[in-house]
Each structure stands twice: as structure tokens, then as C-alpha cells.
Amino acid sequence: MTDGPAKLRDPRYRWPEAGLTRVPDWVYTDAAVYQREVERIFHGQTWNYVALEAEIPNPGDFIRSNVGPTPVVVVRGAGNAIHVVENRCAHRAAEFCRTLSGTTKEFVCPYHQWTYTLDGGLKAVPFRRGVAGKGGMPADFDMQARGLKRLNVTTHRGVVFASYADDMEPLTEYLGPEILREFEATFDGRCLTILGHYRHTLPGNWKLYHENLKDPYHATLLHTFLVTFGLLVAGNKSLMLADATGRHGVMASAKSDATKVAADVRGEMRAYKEGMTLAEPRFMDFVDEFDSPWSVTMATIWPNLIVQREMNTLGIRQIVPTGPHEFIMKWTMFGFEGDSEEMTRHRLRQGNLMGPAGFLGLEDNEAIKFVQDGMQRVPDGEHVVELDPQTAYGTSDTLISEAAIRGMYRHWREVMDL
Amino acid sequence: MTDGPAKLRDPRYRWPEAGLTRVPDWVYTDAAVYQREVERIFHGQTWNYVALEAEIPNPGDFIRSNVGPTPVVVVRGAGNAIHVVENRCAHRAAEFCRTLSGTTKEFVCPYHQWTYTLDGGLKAVPFRRGVAGKGGMPADFDMQARGLKRLNVTTHRGVVFASYADDMEPLTEYLGPEILREFEATFDGRCLTILGHYRHTLPGNWKLYHENLKDPYHATLLHTFLVTFGLLVAGNKSLMLADATGRHGVMASAKSDATKVAADVRGEMRAYKEGMTLAEPRFMDFVDEFDSPWSVTMATIWPNLIVQREMNTLGIRQIVPTGPHEFIMKWTMFGFEGDSEEMTRHRLRQGNLMGPAGFLGLEDNEAIKFVQDGMQRVPDGEHVVELDPQTAYGTSDTLISEAAIRGMYRHWREVMDL
Amino acid sequence: MTDGPAKLRDPRYRWPEAGLTRVPDWVYTDAAVYQREVERIFHGQTWNYVALEAEIPNPGDFIRSNVGPTPVVVVRGAGNAIHVVENRCAHRAAEFCRTLSGTTKEFVCPYHQWTYTLDGGLKAVPFRRGVAGKGGMPADFDMQARGLKRLNVTTHRGVVFASYADDMEPLTEYLGPEILREFEATFDGRCLTILGHYRHTLPGNWKLYHENLKDPYHATLLHTFLVTFGLLVAGNKSLMLADATGRHGVMASAKSDATKVAADVRGEMRAYKEGMTLAEPRFMDFVDEFDSPWSVTMATIWPNLIVQREMNTLGIRQIVPTGPHEFIMKWTMFGFEGDSEEMTRHRLRQGNLMGPAGFLGLEDNEAIKFVQDGMQRVPDGEHVVELDPQTAYGTSDTLISEAAIRGMYRHWREVMDL
């Protein structure tokens, strides 16, 4: 209950004249803007990632998750259907589910033991009819009307999404054909096996994480390791894909031999270091298990999902914003049923690339922190995103481009009405 | 200095149509509401608990305390009278009293050593007349006019209260006859002996603690220990008392044998566990030392005092709010002069029931935290408090009732003009 | 982006009728007031201390610093000129300089490696012209226009100042003749040697630190050690100097023998303790190395510099505000080239007087904390600063005076338009 809406009509929230080639700091730092993002984006016309089916394989299995900042419980019902409910009791608001995951027949709120079915229906109110004819609920108390808040749910290839909007288009439409293709290249029909989770905070605005993965430019410059060992090199085969709306994207590249990089290109790449070698090079091997021209794809699926296919280390990243200046990232690393023990080990070894201790992952987390630091301490400036003027916004086949970031803000401004 | 008052005229602060059977979240989470609570409740027409006389038995004894969030010093003056003054120096605002308690002849502010009498009068200003005819205070400097801010003080049966209001009715009137009777059942004229303190934070709104003790429903459901060992059982003798205004209350019950609980009632009590036994059952004994039909009473005395008479473990709980989302609770556990050593040990043993590590106490602290969590993370909802429709609000003789909570909000809305 | 400006027109910000003899709490506790202070004072018509030349002796040497809360980098350029630039990248706002100090040929932002010359000019943008004719910056991208934000710089006697204002008067004028004389008494032309740093937070408003050093009254009362060992005693030779504007000040005193203090004066000094002796008295020796009648001077140079000449322990204190309720203090302790090893040791020994663990320093830090505590917990009051009515405001030759504090607020109100 801040006075956001009114505040946002203030001229201070006018977008820079230059248009999409500039992004003002208040987009990343303002509390009222953040509040509107929760309402219009995470609680709006979007499909939010909440879990993998493999995490709740059997009826009664549940896991805590979030839609935007809002805590929800994702549970597989008796009839195998998956339900997503808010983690707030209908009686006195208690956050009733405290464990990260588990298996249950029903949800019982600890405070007064109101009891809910797995689909969120109110099943029992203790002493509803009082004791010895005294007390209890009104005679006309309607159990039906008093369940937990339920969200709409859809799944695709074992990935579970939820939405507050009742009129959402199907996920496949929401993604659009190109993003869907990449999504299905990773989720290729094999059953998933969960290898574990990473969780970390990141002291930056949640959108900076999307931008980081819509910014192929940084990849060729920040990540010495990536560049030196040929995972992504300016000039080699790559694509920065955006969907028609600009909200989703896929950064894709094919591994190549860095030593073959043209000298002129290499010259611009401070990150590139000659003659580095690994004591255990096989951990960088790419086992080509996918029907895709790309060895690496990073899909940014609006608003809270990243699908990582970094060669053979595969993972989901779920964004849980906690305010304009910070978000929590929950990673779910997975493999496939039928992976040999050696293949599983290979995925685990390659996991050293990503995550909050990953050779690449820690660099991105640090860089995003630096950006938020810069805005908080030297406020009221703007960002310059004008690389690749040939492409106004959206898909671009050069790494030296910020067109996908411009595309994302074109969509954001429309939804946010800013 | 927030823009509270203006803000509170905003339609967002309209109470739900349903009236007292609903409580909106903003009552518990809004900063402007909290600010008004400090002004109109803690600094308003209320008697606030500040200390027990037994804590400052001799002239010069003092103890730090609070009226709402405001730090005060409670001190016994030369003439044995008790004074309550704000802990802020009249010169440059320094919080001059830093120790929790002690004994002194005067208060000396550490910064420039302005010195105050025990009743808060300004006694000395160093170099008031300057040095060698230079400097110092103006000739017309009025020592009388510059003391510490003093509050009004009253005591009853060894319990000390303070008020910012100059026109408070006597405490006995403030409590009303029924609450006074229960108050005097506990403070029965015997002199108190201090057994010690507990202090804890609680990450919930301060009113939720009052509601917890005006909510006999939870007691029969949350507290397995209580129920299983017969301290409070739906259907056995009990009363939820409220005073005429609804602000004060007493939850009272008589111990009974849980094994005798009617099967139908027990059926509703998930908390009840058959056949549990204690290795040291005597710690649950009730030594009937009070002139009262009740073995347990919990008096909630508006706005900041709870008097615990849990069989033979006796204590004061003082609420010190620190914001809408948190308060500090200070407990003062006591016995009576003339207690045998064994009786004192019995009180200490029974103390395991309450406090932040108490079998019951820790459950309430957790439950209240869950409620605040639920509101902060799934915002802008409302609470349902409609148990016991036969009683619109106030006193009820069934445990399956929320009438006392409704009575409290009837009073709160009047005072808060919301 | 708070709604400060509008808010500050609110009548709640009206100054007390009594004028400069009162200072309202909101001056020290209000977020909107703090925001305006950053704009109008630290980023306004002021010279802000940023470093000592001795910290960056050679071309390429840099050190992180702040102007108000804003992080800057102070660097010595190739041509020996000193540059001060904001620590925020012109591309995506990253705080690019992370190390406290060092030596470099250029600044490279870690995120996308935009590269800047030592004077803040944009020197290189990787792949500016794209790769294989694709991507990169627009043809008309103007490197000149895209450097780091540069501040104006001036130095005097090895002390470096920066300003956001382009039309600042020279530092010597800014200080005024009297303050300049004291400044040059300490910075007497000898080259400085850096002995090290102290850094601490202080949970109080930044102005309270200036006031502490414009408040000779406290020195004679709070600091038992100072008084008992004769460094500052009411009645002995001293001066509280203020410049014409009232913003700068110097507290000056001459060491004397406390045992000679007139009995009547001593009577008022609770702090004075008879017959205390030191096991190592020489650490209190004063080696008279300055052309000055004063053995101790504390210069408060608006808005962020204190120059400490406490006998032979010399130091800079730089105020870095972080909000209305806290600031960071960075101390740079120094001696002079040509100091004998014994003289250096003497300075280091005498250092026990000051700093966050200093016999005097810790008392001031605690006292200032107490004042902020008092205002935060007992809000909306005012301070009384009426000592020495003979002097309306400004310079006074008695220690029993608050005239210099009144002078500071006369200036502050003018600049802040409050």
C-alpha cells in the first residue's frame, strides 16, 4: 500500500527523449515501479515458472515456490493434476506451509488447524459447529467460498507454469514458435532427473538478469574463461533470438576453436588469453545430445524463467524478486533418465561453469551487482543501449548488439504504461 | 514525520463492508497506521505498564522502560514517590540513561553533564553563568521550565503505570470491575519477589499478541501440550472475558482431566494425543494459591500489558512496539514473599511452559510470525474473525469464539478513527 | 527519487520561533532534508575534501573517495594533474573501480570493458565498429561526449578538493583568511607522509560531528582525560573561531597545567579528577613544531573535512554521509618528511587520544550516537543551543558557548532554504 500509482504520473517518470537506446535508472531502483511490476507483470498476463514435474512425481508431493515475490505451494493432487495455491491461510493469513518440499494428504494450518485439500479447497474448520451448542461458525458459513487462492496452471514437457490471469493464451502461443523450438530442443521428451538446487541472492534489479542474457556483447568480453576455451567468440556462429513481443529471448552459440579466431577480432578481446590450458580439459567436452545447431543456449522466458543449456550442464533458473534492489535466484539442475553414471558425472563436472560459484556464473553475479551499486550510489542517470543500430530492436545475428534489450523494454513500457 | 495523517484519508483505508468480522491487512502492516497508534494509543488516553514496584524498592532505584516505543526511566524518588521521565536530555536530546537499571542520586547526561533530579527537574547546568564573566546561559534562563518530560504515574498492588494524558481516569476505572477483579486475584496483596526477565523480539504486529490471548480457539488447537495435559480443553470450564470497552480481556480456564474429554470433542482436536505421559509430571501440578475459580488466567490490559497466571508460573509481559512488523516483549517473572524454596523451584520449573522457549510460548511466537509473514508476502488481504456469531463482540463463555477480538477492534477503530 | 522538494514546503518544516537558539529534530532525521543536503551542499557550491596528494604521488596512482555519499575516483594523470571522476561507467552504470587504491594506465570497466583515460575520457569501446560489418556503435557515436562525469579539482598545500560547481571561488577565498591561516599552520609546507587510515561508521547525523567540534563546551565536560591532563580546561587560553559565513570553524586551545585551574572552575568540572597520573606520561608531551599559539586545533571545513592537530598527532577526517542517521568517517593520519623515527613513534603513541578507539575519540562517537538515539526514539523535539547569548553567532573566545553552532545553522538555513 504505497502511493505508487499516483506517484508514477509524476514527470520524473518520463522516458528519455532518445527512446529505447536509453534506459533511465528509475526503471531499476524505484519502489513504485517495482510494485507495479508485481501487479502488471508477475501477477499479470504472464506464465510464471513454478516447478518441474519431476520434483513432485507422486500424488501428495508438494514444493514451495513463488510467483514473483508471492509464495505459493505447487502440489500434485490425487488425480495427478498439479495445483498451485497461495501460501496464506484463508482464516488469519498464516503462511501455513513452512517446509521446502514434502508429501502430504492435506494442508493443515498450524495456528487453528483449518484444513485444505490438495487443490486448495477448505476441507475442515475445527469446531465449526461449536461445542455444546455454543460458538463455532455461522450456520451459513460457506466452505466452498473459503479455500486458498488458486492460480491457473499449465505444463509443457515436464515444466510447470502458473498464472494469476484467467484468460491466458496457451503456453505454446505465449512462447511463440521460435522460442518454443528452442524450449523443446532442451526439453526433448526425455524424462528429467533432478541433480539438485542452487539458491542465491543477487543485489541487483531482477531485469538486469534478463538483460545480461539478452546481451551477447558482454559474453565475449567479460568471460575470459568462456572466450579462451572457445565457448563463445565474437565472429563465430551465434544468434541472439527474440520473440515477436520482445519479452522472451534465446542466446545461442556454437562452440568453436578459439585459436582460430581472426587476429583482428582477438585484438578487441581483452578477455582472450593466449595459450591457457586446463589440467582436466574433458570437463569442457560437449557431448552432442540435442537436435540443435547450438552447443549453448540460454533461454530467457518472461518473466521469471531462464533455461540453461550450457553444453551438457542443464538447469532451470527461477527469478524471485524481493524488491527493486535484490532478487533471489533458485536453480534446479537436471539430467535425463537413462544418463549413464559417467554422463551424470560429466554434467556435474561441467556444472563448475555456472551457478554462484561457476567460472562464468560468479562473474555475471558480480557484474550485475556492480551495475546496481553504480545506480544506487550515483543516482538519476541513464543507461546507454545503442549497439547495433541496424536492428531497432529484437532478434540480431551479431553478438555486438543490444537490440534484444531494446526489444524487452519496448514490451515492458507497453505493459507498464511508462 | 511521515505524511501519515493525510494518507489515512485515502479510500484504501476503508474498512471492509462486512464490518468487525473482517480485519484488513493494513491494520497490521501500514507505517502510517502504526504512527497513529503511537500517537493515539500509547501516547493517548491509556495507562501503560512500565515496571513493578519490587524492581525499584528503594529511593534512587531506577529501571529503563518504554511507553509504546518511547524509552522512559522509571525511578523511585527521595520521597518514595515513583517518577517516569522520557530518556532524552533537554539540552541536545541525548539518550542519557544507558544502563538497564541501577541506583543513583541524580541523572547526569554524559554529553555536557546537565544534571536532573530524580523527578526530572533540571538541577544543574555546568558553567551556567560562564567563566570569567563570559559565556554561559542567558540571565533569564529558567531552570524550572527545562526539565525532562514527565509522565503521569499511578500504581496498583505494586504494578506501575504511566500515561501521557493528563486527564486519565483512575486505573481501577480504566480496568473496569471485572478486569480489576482478575487483576487483584493475581496481585492479591502479597509482596512480589522478582525471579528474573525474559526479553525477545517477535516479528509480528503488536496487536496480534493481544489477539492471540483473546483467541481461546487457538489454545485448544495449536497447543498439543496444553490440551494433552488438560490445561485447556474445549468443553471444560473456561471464560473469555472482555471489559465494557472491549480493549481489555481475560482468558480464563480451569484445569481438568483431558482423558475425560468427550470423544466427539476430542475428535475435533488434532492436537490431542492419547496416552502421552511426562517423566516429571509434578511440574504440571497446580498449587491452588489464589482466591479464584480459575487455574489459568491471561489478562490482556490495553495497550501494552499481559498478566500471566499460568497455574503457579506468574509473569508480566510488556509489549514494546518497534514498528508495524515487529515488537519487543519484556517478561518479568515473579513469585511472592514467603514462597518456600520448593514453591519457588516449582514456579521456575513450571516456567518451562511459557516464554520464548516455553512449550506453549514458542508456539505462539512462531504462529504470530507466520501470520505476519503471510500478510507481508501475500499482501492486501483480510482476516476472517466470525467465530461465535451469537456474540457480536466482547465476553463469551465458549472457547470457540472470536468475539473478544471483534470487541478489541470496535474499540480500536473508535480511537483510531478508521 | 523521493518526493522531497514538495514535502519540504510542508508547515511541519517550519523553523522554531525562537530562531537559531533552537534546532528542530527534523534537521537531523528527515530523509527529504538529507536528500536536499546532498543536492545543495555536497553537490552544490562547496569544495569537498577527497584525498591527500601524498596518497597518489605518481602518475597513474588512484584512490577511491567520495563527494558526499557519491563515490569518486581520485587519480593523478600522466601530466601530473589530479582528476576526480564519478565511479560509474558511462555505458551501463557499473561501479567500475572496486579496489581502494592502486596504480593504472587506464580504467577498464569489468562488464564490457569500455576503457577510460585517467582524466575520465572514453578511450575505447570494444567492437565499436562491430564484427564482419555487423553490429557495433552508430557511425556518429561521439567518444568525446561519453566520458565519465568529471568534477572540478583544486589543491592547496597537498590537500585535494573537488566540486560539482563550475563557478567555485578559489579555495583560499572559500576558507577565508582566518581559517586559511590555521589550515596553513598545520599544512606548513613540509611534505606529508601517510601513517595510515582509520575508518568507522557513526550512527548519527553528519552535522552532529561538525557541531561536536564547534562545541567547546562539551570538551571541558565530557572528556575527563582531556581535562585531567590539561589539554583543554575552561578558563585557559582557547578560541572558538568561525569564518564570516559560519560554515567553517576552528576550535583552538593551548595546553596548560590542570592542577593550576582555579578551584571555582574545577568545581564545575565533574570530569576533572584529582591526582590522576599516567604510567607513560611522555605520550602526552607536546613537541612544539608549529608556528601557532595553539597546541591543539580542530578545523571543521565545510562540508566534509576535519583537520586534526591534536598536539603532535595529525590527521584528516573525511565525512561520508550514508543517510540522515549514519555517516562513515575516514581518517588519514600523517606526519612529515624528515620526522625522526622517534618523532613518528611519538605521533603514533599520541594517536591513542583520537580515532574510534581513542581516549577522547570513542567518547565523542558514543555521545553523538546517544543524541541520534534520543531523537529517533523520542521524536519531534528540538535542541537548545543558547549558550553565550552575548555572541549571536560565530566566533567566541569563551569555551562556554554555542555561538559557532548557531553560526553554522545560519549558513545551513540559507543554503537549504529552510
Place this chain on the structure above:
Amino acid sequence: MLDIPTPLDPRLATLLLHHEIDQFNARYAAALDAQRLGEWTEMFTEDAFYLVTSRENADRNQPVGLIYCDSRAMIRDRAFALEKTAMFAPRYLRHIIGNLMVQPEGEMGDIRATANYVVLQVLFDRPDATLHQIGVYHDIFRHTQDGLKLRERRCIYDNLLVPNALCIPV
């Protein structure tokens, strides 16, 4: 007292006793961190006294305890209540015990010792690990036929305020 085959240099005997108590404390912490409360109760003698109270109360010689058990029976009831009846959110705890000082064995085999402790807590709904409680164990150990046991452990914590609730013993 330890039974020792060959007469042992007394300084080494001291060392062995110190080590024995150090390892007892490490096992004690491990039992609590894994919330194996049954195992925890077995580390006390039948007539044990176990107290958790604030430095504030201890300094004033006020006897009240957050937890006050004057027999192993009460310690067992505490474990029972927490495991079978108490409702509290799941959490991770980690005890760090240091600065152990052991006094030579006294009359009746009492061995007095003190150690500083830090209890770190992680809740599942708050990002950070927190300093939940810090304090000092004031102990009396005894050698029994079932091995070394605590005759008395008074946990005096330095915190002025307990963060919400103390759900697991210290």
C-alpha cells in the same frame, strides 16, 4: 578419574582430560545440530541441572531460565515435548564451541569447565544465517560408568533479546 595403565606425566593427564571434554562438547553440538534430542538427553546425569538464561539474569543472581530443568526427567520431558508436541518452523542450527577451560578434577569427581558457544541459525524464509545466540557454558562434568556426563550445564547467553523463539536447546 581416567584409569591409566602406566603412571602418566600429569601435564599429559591434564591434556587428555581437556581433550575428552572438548570431544564431549563436539558430540553434544553435533547431536543438537542434527536435532537428535534423545541422544542429547543421554549426555546428562540423572540428577543433572540444565539451565538456559541471560547474562542479565545471571549477573543479578535471578534464578529464572528460558529452560529450567533440575533433573534428567525434565530434560527428557523437554526433548519429548519438542519432538512430539511443539509446533515450530523447520530450521538449520550450527553450534560452534571454543575457548574451553577445564579445572582440575575436584572433590566427588566434579570437573568444572567453561566454554564459549555460538549458535547460528538459518530459517527457510529468511536469506541470511544469523547469530542466534552467543554465550558461555558453565559446566560440571562427572565420570560415570556410562562415561563422561554433564552433572550441570548452565548456558548463560550474552544476547539481551532472544530472536522470536528458542526452539532447540543450546
Place this chain on the structure above:
Amino acid sequence: MLDIPTPLDPRLATLLLHHEIDQFNARYAAALDAQRLGEWTEMFTEDAFYLVTSRENADRNQPVGLIYCDSRAMIRDRAFALEKTAMFAPRYLRHIIGNLMVQPEGEMGDIRATANYVVLQVLFDRPDATLHQIGVYHDIFRHTQDGLKLRERRCIYDNLLVPNALCIPV
């Protein structure tokens, strides 16, 4: 096993082994706190396994690690990558290791041990020292001709969330 001139009281042998591992851990912590990663890599056997993972994953027997090295070669690559390629802000780290428990040497010279650790971190742009990570080392040591080495160290941290990034091994 340690080669000992004269037959030694077995309790003293236990003490010496405990001390040897305690000192190993102290040196290990000092190497990381000084960010001497080369020295750190030398404290493992060629076939070492080094893992940093959450208590959450460990409790569920999920194998993923923030850091996952199944050979000293990978440990060396980790040190190499952090020193030569990785970009992260400068920081101070301090490891405190306590509650060491050592089991008697097992078959093939495996010595199993556990210890609690706390990693404190200071960033240059945040005022406070923070509890960066707390957890338990689950170790297997071996005596080699180059002295005592880690055959396996699994660092199981209690934090649910990693604060931003883990830049230096644990």
C-alpha cells in the same frame, strides 16, 4: 600411521593425530584467507574429491555442487580459473574452524573427520563483516609420503542462500 620411536600410549597417539588434523585445518584456512590458491591445491591427493554443496542437497542425496571436483586436476583448474580468468570484487575472508572430531584410522589408511566452519567476508563497499557461509567439513584424510593430505572434503553449508557469489573455495 605415524611412525613412533617408542611405543606410545594409544590415547596420546589419538591426541597427536587429532592435533595433526587440527593444524592441517588451520593451515588450510590460512591458505584460503590469504587467497594462496596454489598452496591450497597442494593439500589434496591426486585422486581427491572436493565438493561444496548445500545441506538441502546433501539431505536429499542430490549430487550437485556449487563446486564439484573429482580430481586434483580439477581443483588445480579451479585455482587457475579464479586466479587467471575470473572477475570479482576484492574482498577479505576469514575462516574459523572448530568442533573437530576425528575417527580412528580405518582400512587403507583412511582417516575420517568432521569439523564445523564459519567463513566471514568483508566487501570493500559494505560496512559490515558478514557470515558468508557456515557449515561442516566431511573429510577423509590420508598420510602420504608428502605428508597428510585430503582424499575427500565435502563442504556442506547450512545457508539456504549463497550471498551473491562464492568467489573463493571454502
Place this chain on the structure above:
Amino acid sequence: MLDIPTPLDPRLATLLLHHEIDQFNARYAAALDAQRLGEWTEMFTEDAFYLVTSRENADRNQPVGLIYCDSRAMIRDRAFALEKTAMFAPRYLRHIIGNLMVQPEGEMGDIRATANYVVLQVLFDRPDATLHQIGVYHDIFRHTQDGLKLRERRCIYDNLLVPNALCIPV
């Protein structure tokens, strides 16, 4: 060096010295935590050097100290000033000392040692216990006829910023 009746296995002598210094540090911490500053001053030699400074200063070889005492006389003056003249709010402190490493006794009986320390602080007007200071003791011990004493203790703290004031020595 310790005078030993029967020739002692050198590894055991090392163990005893380590234990002696460990116990010295535990007593040192206890004296400061109880604010018995007189006792604290007695733990130094007459010619002792005591310094508290930041890792930042130490890394740059800058000599300044928050506390800088180059004789026990100055250490006594520090204790005297804090007890008799200094104004600061009451507080609880708790030192945890770990990771002790002792080097073999050198020429002139110098015994060099290091240990990590954590100082936790509780103010009466703030809810939480805080990490007040973390760092490393760099020590030189000596055996004197009055027992083991500190010839030098340099406390190098990792914090970049001191929280408000350091009122009690480290």
C-alpha cells in the same frame, strides 16, 4: 622452555606448548569479556608491544594503530583511561579464538603464534548480537618467571570499518 622431568617425546612437548598457549588465549579472552582490564595488562611483558590495526593498514605496511602501545606502561594507561575516565555505553562482549598455530620456540625464547579471533558485541539498545570485529592475532610469547607472557600482540582486523567505537581492547 618448559622444564620437563623425564625426557619427553618432542611431539608431546609441541602438544603441551600448543595447549599452554591455547589456554593463555582462553584466559585472555575471559579477562576482556569480563572487562577485567587490570588482569589483562598483567598478561604482557614490561617491554610488550600491543597494536590493533586494520588489515588495510597492515597490508600497506602503514604503522598507525587504533590502539598503539609500545610498553606495558602504555597498556596500563589504556586500562586506566578506560576504567577511570572513558565514557561509553555498557555492552557485552564475547571473544571466540580459534585456528591457533604455534611455531617452535626460537632464539631468545621467542614463541611466534597466530590465531583467528571473532569479537561479538551486544549493546543494550540494539536487538542483535553483532560481529564487532574479526581478525588475526600475530603474537610473540615468552616464558618468564611469572609464567607465559605476551611480548607482542598485533591484532589485525579484517573489517574495513569499525562500528562506531572500539571501547574495550581486542
